[in-house]
Structures are given as C-alpha cells and as structure tokens.
Amino acid sequence: MSTEKLYVEKELSWLSFNERVLQEAADKTVPLIERIRFLGIFSNNLDEFYKVRFSDVKRRILINQERGKDDNSKHLLSKMQSKAHKLNLRFDELYNELILEMARRRIFLVNESQLTDTQKKWVKKYFKQHVLPHITPFMLHDDIDVLQFLKDEYAYIVADLKKETESNYALLEIPTDHLPRFVMLPEQKGKRRKTIILLDNIIRYCLDDIFRGFFDYDELTGYAMKMTRDAEYDLSHEVEHSLLEQMSEGVSQRLTAMPVRFVYERDMPEEMLTTLCKKLGISNYDSLIPGGRYQNFKDFIGFPNVGREYLENKPMPPIRCADFDGYDNLFNAIRAKDILLYYPYHTFDHITEWVRQASFDPKVISIKINIYRVAKDSRLMNSLIDAVHIGKQVTVVVELQARFDEQANIEWSRVLTENGVHVVFGAPGLKIHSKLLLISRREAGQVRYYAHVGTGNFHEKTARIYSDFSLLTADQDITNEVRSVFEYIQNPYRPVKFNHLIVSPRNSRKQIYRLIDTEIANAKAGKKAQLTLKVNNLVDKGLVNKLYGASNAGVQIRMIIRGMCSLVPGVQGVSDNIKIISIVDRFLEHPRVIITHNDGDPQVYISSADWMTRNIDHRIEVTAPVRDERLKQRIIDIIEIQFTDTVKARWIDKEMSNQYVPRGNRKKVRSQVAIYDYLKQVEKQTREQLVNDESNPNPRD
Numbered sequence: 001m002s003t004e005k006l007y008v009e010k011e012l013s014w015l016s017f018n019e020r021v022l023q024e025a026a027d028k029t030v031p032l033i034e035r036i037r038f039l040g041i042f043s044n045n046l047d048e049f050y051k052v053r054f055s056d057v058k059r060r061i062l063i064n065q066e067r068g069k070d071d072n073s074k075h076l077l078s079k080m081q082s083k084a085h086k087l088n089l090r091f092d093e094l095y096n097e098l099i100l101e102m103a104r105r106r107i108f109l110v111n112e113s114q115l116t117d118t119q120k121k122w123v124k125k126y127f128k129q130h131v132l133p134h135i136t137p138f139m140l141h142d143d144i145d146v147l148q149f150l151k152d153e154y155a156y157i158v159a160d161l162k163k164e165t166e167s168n169y170a171l172l173e174i175p176t177d178h179l180p181r182f183v184m185l186p187e188q189k190g191k192r193r194k195t196i197i198l199l200d201n202i203i204r205y206c207l208d209d210i211f212r213g214f215f216d217y218d219e220l221t222g223y224a225m226k227m228t229r230d231a232e233y234d235l236s237h238e239v240e241h242s243l244l245e246q247m248s249e250g251v252s253q254r255l256t257a258m259p260v261r262f263v264y265e266r267d268m269p270e271e272m273l274t275t276l277c278k279k280l281g282i283s284n285y286d287s288l289i290p291g292g293r294y295q296n297f298k299d300f301i302g303f304p305n306v307g308r309e310y311l312e313n314k315p316m317p318p319i320r321c322a323d324f325d326g327y328d329n330l331f332n333a334i335r336a337k338d339i340l341l342y343y344p345y346h347t348f349d350h351i352t353e354w355v356r357q358a359s360f361d362p363k364v365i366s367i368k369i370n371i372y373r374v375a376k377d378s379r380l381m382n383s384l385i386d387a388v389h390i391g392k393q394v395t396v397v398v399e400l401q402a403r404f405d406e407q408a409n410i411e412w413s414r415v416l417t418e419n420g421v422h423v424v425f426g427a428p429g430l431k432i433h434s435k436l437l438l439i440s441r442r443e444a445g446q447v448r449y450y451a452h453v454g455t456g457n458f459h460e461k462t463a464r465i466y467s468d469f470s471l472l473t474a475d476q477d478i479t480n481e482v483r484s485v486f487e488y489i490q491n492p493y494r495p496v497k498f499n500h501l502i503v504s505p506r507n508s509r510k511q512i513y514r515l516i517d518t519e520i521a522n523a524k525a526g527k528k529a530q531l532t533l534k535v536n537n538l539v540d541k542g543l544v545n546k547l548y549g550a551s552n553a554g555v556q557i558r559m560i561i562r563g564m565c566s567l568v569p570g571v572q573g574v575s576d577n578i579k580i581i582s583i584v585d586r587f588l589e590h591p592r593v594i595i596t597h598n599d600g601d602p603q604v605y606i607s608s609a610d611w612m613t614r615n616i617d618h619r620i621e622v623t624a625p626v627r628d629e630r631l632k633q634r635i636i637d638i639i640e641i642q643f644t645d646t647v648k649a650r651w652i653d654k655e656m657s658n659q660y661v662p663r664g665n666r667k668k669v670r671s672q673v674a675i676y677d678y679l680k681q682v683e684k685q686t687r688e689q690l691v692n693d694e695s696n697p698n699p700r701d
Helices: 010-026 032-067 073-104 117-134 199-205 207-211 243-255 270-280 297-302 330-336 349-360 379-390 406-418 476-490 508-524 541-553 613-617 629-643 671-692
Strands: 107-110 155-163 166-173 182-184 194-198 219-229 259-265 287-291 339-343 364-371 393-398 422-424 436-443 446-454 466-473 502-504 530-535 556-561 578-583 592-596 603-607 619-625 649-651
Touching: 010 032, 010 073, 032 073, 032 219, 032 259, 032 297, 073 107, 073 287, 117 194, 117 199, 117 207, 155 199, 155 207, 155 270, 166 270, 182 199, 194 199, 199 207, 199 219, 207 219, 219 270, 259 270, 330 349, 330 446, 339 629, 349 364, 349 379, 349 436, 364 379, 379 393, 379 406, 393 406, 393 476, 406 422, 436 476, 446 476, 476 619, 502 508, 502 613, 508 530, 508 541, 508 592, 508 613, 508 619, 530 629, 541 556, 541 613, 556 629, 578 629, 592 629, 603 629, 613 619, 629 671
Parallel strands: 107 194, 259 287, 364 393, 393 422, 530 556, 556 578
Antiparallel strands: 155 166, 155 219, 182 194, 219 259, 339 466, 364 436, 436 446, 446 466, 502 619, 530 592, 578 649, 592 603, 603 619
C-alpha cells in the first residue's frame, strides 16, 4: 500500500469529526431541542475550522507561491471546500426538517413576514425600546475600510437603500452581545403555541425605522452575511514589550486579519456581493458560500426549550464523591488515599471547595496553579485572590496563548496581578497546557504537598459538559515532581529529571515510545500484549508509525479518538490489529488515557496531552500514572464501558464513513449513561462500606 494512503490529512479527519456532530442533529432518538443545539455546535466547530485549519492551509499555499514551490496544499484545500460544502447542504436539510418538527410540537420559529397584526405591534415596540439603541449603520462608502470594524464573531445584515437605479449599502451588526438572539413573542389567547422570532428578523422588519429621516430611498431590503477571519497572529518580539502587551497586540491583529470565509444570503444581488467581496479582499483561495437568511448558527447552542421537558435530555445531577465523606476537611481525605473525579459525572464543586479551604487554612503556606481556560466569573480564581489577602503565597501560571481565550486570560492576569497574586506567563513559544494544582501545607513541623493532575481545565462551566479526569493526591513521589514541573515552567532550560511523571517536551515522546516498545517486546515473546488509548486527536506521524509497528508485531490496539485521526486502521500487514471508535454524545469526550497490559500488571496514565506533535514536542504537558489499584480499575472499567457502546460509537475507518458500531444481538448500551450509573453505584457502595466500618481508614504516613 502506498505511503500516502497510510495517513489521513488531519483537516479532512477534522471535518469527519464534525460530520459526527451533525449526525447527532439527525438522530431522531435525540430529543428535539438537543438536536437543534447540535446544529449550533456543528456551526461553532465549523467557524473554528475556518479560523484555524482552513487558514493554515491557505497560508501554506501563499507562502509556497512566494517561494516558487508547490505541494499538495491546493489539492487539499479543494477537498476541504468540497467536504465542507456537502456538510453545509446536509445542515440546511436538517435545519428545515427540525423547524417542521418543532411546529408539530407547537413551537414556531417565525420570520417577519409571518407575524400577526398583534405581533407586529409588539415587535415594533420591542425594537424601539431594546434593539434600536444598539444599532449603528455603517454606510459602505469608498473611503470606509470594512475590515477595520467588521467582526468575525457576529452576523450582519447588509441593507440595500435603492433610489431609482442607484443603490447605497449599509452594514448592520446584529447585537447579540447585548440582546438575546431568540425572542419569545407574547402568547396568543386561546392558542396553545409558543412563538419565537430571531433578533435578525426583528431588525429586518424594522429596517425602515433605522434609516427613515436620514436617507432618501424608494426601496429598502436586507440580506444576511457573515465573515470568518484567519485566527493566527504575529507576536512582536521587541524587548521593551512584555508578553502581556505582545498578546494584547496579537489579539488586536486577529481582529483585522484577512478573511478566509464569506457566507452570504443566496438571494443577495450580484452587485452587492461583488462590492462586498472587493471591500473584504476575498481571494481565489477563500471560501465564498451562498447560504440561507440566518448566519452565526452557533447561537443555536443556547436554543431555549419553551416546550415540554422531554424535548431536552433528562438531567443527570452531578454526583458527590464519597471518598470525602467523614473527614473534617478535604486535605485529610486526600492524605488518606488518592481520589479520582470524573466530570461531569462528579461535581466540580469538590475542586472549588478544596481551593476555598486552602485559601484560609492556617496550615497552608502556598498555592500554585496552571490556568489555560477558566470561567468568566470563576469562584476558583476569586478564592485564589482571597488567599493572597489572607496572607498565602499564590502563584498562577496563565497561558496567554490559549486560542480564543487570550482576551479573557489577559483580563484575569491583570485582575490577579492587581490583587497581589504572583502571575507567571512561562517561556514565549512554549504553551503551557498542563492541568496542575499544588498546595503546600505545614503539618507536624514539615511541609507536605497536595496535588491535582488533570486532563481538563479548571473551568466550572465546561466541567458540566466536558468529560475529564482529576487525580487528587498526597503521594509525595507525584507531588514532588509536580513541584518540579512548576519550577520547569519558570526555568524551562534548566536540567530536570522526571521519574514518575511524563512531561512534554522533556520526555513524552521517549516515554510513550517506551510504553509501546514494552508491549511489542511482550508480543514478540509470545505474551499477551495490548494497548488501549483514549485521546482527542492522533496526528503525530512518529506516534502513528510506532503504533503501526506495534500492530505489525502483534500488539492488540484499541483506541477511542474523538476528533482528528491520521492513522488508518485495518490495513493488511500494517494495522490489522488496530480498532478505533469515536463517541459523540451529550457530553464532549475530552480525557486522555493510556492503558498498557504490561504482562498482566496494567499501567494506567491520565494526561493533558493529545497525540499531536505540538503536544508532545512544543508544549508543557503532564501525563501522570494512576498508582492506586482501586482507581486504576475504575478507569479501566470506564474505558471498557465505552468500548461496549452500541448507541453513540462510530467506527473510524479509511473511508471516514462514520458508520455506527453495529449493535447486533448485544444489549443497548449508551456509554455516557452507563458510566453515570456505574459511578453512582461506586459511590453508593463506598458509602455503605463507610457505614459498616468502625472508623475511617488511617491517614497515609
């Protein structure tokens, strides 16, 4: 088989992942409102795809042209556009289908031409009171630089003010940062129906109220449009600029970056489209996409359920971890034994409560934490500020280059610094993606360390929808090396050795290769050899080749990969022993897990790192061994449940067909629900055991 067919382009694999998201919108077993929200998730994902993946390929083409070189990038860009076009057509079909399905449930999403006389009066009043104060039309004169003020996070209406044969154009931003996108119209007497109108359509209906008295026109019409910019930016490396200042400049550059996608209402007049493309500098390599009258479908992630409860997923209340029960504080519980949390099944409140306790605990000396993404109004961050005011030493490592969260992290950095927190940005060019928390506490005359090593961010909001592991430990082998990671972050060029943690970029590639080589050696010795992997993305060619070699040696490899996968499973003589599934369901699968059979003594690791070159070689990432036998088995059990999924699992294959794993005569298993039930049972049994025990376990020495 040719080399080219052994690797799937990561961009096409990413679009295949987003197709799985679209499958959820198409799945009739998914509650109706959730299906509509999946349309929003798909749209939001596609926005990011154009900002990042599409932009990167376009940039490669332009750079190669400058150098007089040619590669596969133009062909790849063409395939990306073709695949995205097919997905957009399917999206439009599903949207129309779901609008009809809502109507059958007596929920109506109406436009301005479908309003009753009573609703028209209400809409006019709502517009004048709430919408008009946020509307400022920008006339598209020759001297207006549209790129200076056009935002790629917003949808726009382009108004055509026609006087005889002359047209003047004006851009109107739909102000969704101030107002809800979905507006409930008053209920009509005697009619059991709910009616929703988009903010876009309220503006369309009231266009005349915006321009009348200021401009002279015979005819006034509006057309939807949306632009997506390249999300990359160049950082200034002037010595006198701090990293914070450089990042602020970088984010500003993104706001005026060149567009890579322009979506417009397909009924838009040709003259208007030509004018906009010229103003925006749309090139031959950009995506020019005709669409419907609504853009920025990402807002549909928050589509309101105004109907019956069954139109949404049944609530799955977060579980409280029983390992904390019976202890005066969380430190005593963690010192007694390692604790594993799995969000969103477990509540994130355990983490915010731990940091709250640390903020005033007289025994606590210092707190150190990595921040990549945090909630806008983060209780955890506020507790860190409280800790400083109480007299603790607090160090927060803020990753300013967390894509699309840069501005939020810049603001948090300023707030933390103003409140006396020691803020560290790390080394430029080396993103810090680890999920670490270290608390030092004086106990019996000695300093003892407590650590959190996780797969996800310290983010209260995403912890309700992302699945992630958190390991809380007082194991001094681990906590001392977590201390070393924080020292490494501040001095990345100082020699450091890790015996227990796997840390990028220091030793991740070497240690992962070692784990795979052990299974290869066992397979060649005639022993059982198995590798189980769960990651978001697998696109590093070195790791892919290592897995091909392991498969060829007889290692049985099973993987759960949510997103991009460059490896092609099931190729004769290359990857016969590799099987891959992907699970897309109500929660975003986010943890990274490595399980090796290790000749009958399984090794289990949780990690912040995907198997991408950037995560292995160019970021600070931490992979931690799970040493407690109870917790190792718990992770193994959870992963095994996912491999039995007969509802939401799809095969990853060379055709990127996204075929569901056939159920056959097996029982129906929806793994996310099954895991919730499993963890509820684990916590119940733990509490029953506590009742039966005369006392709590002795604290770890």
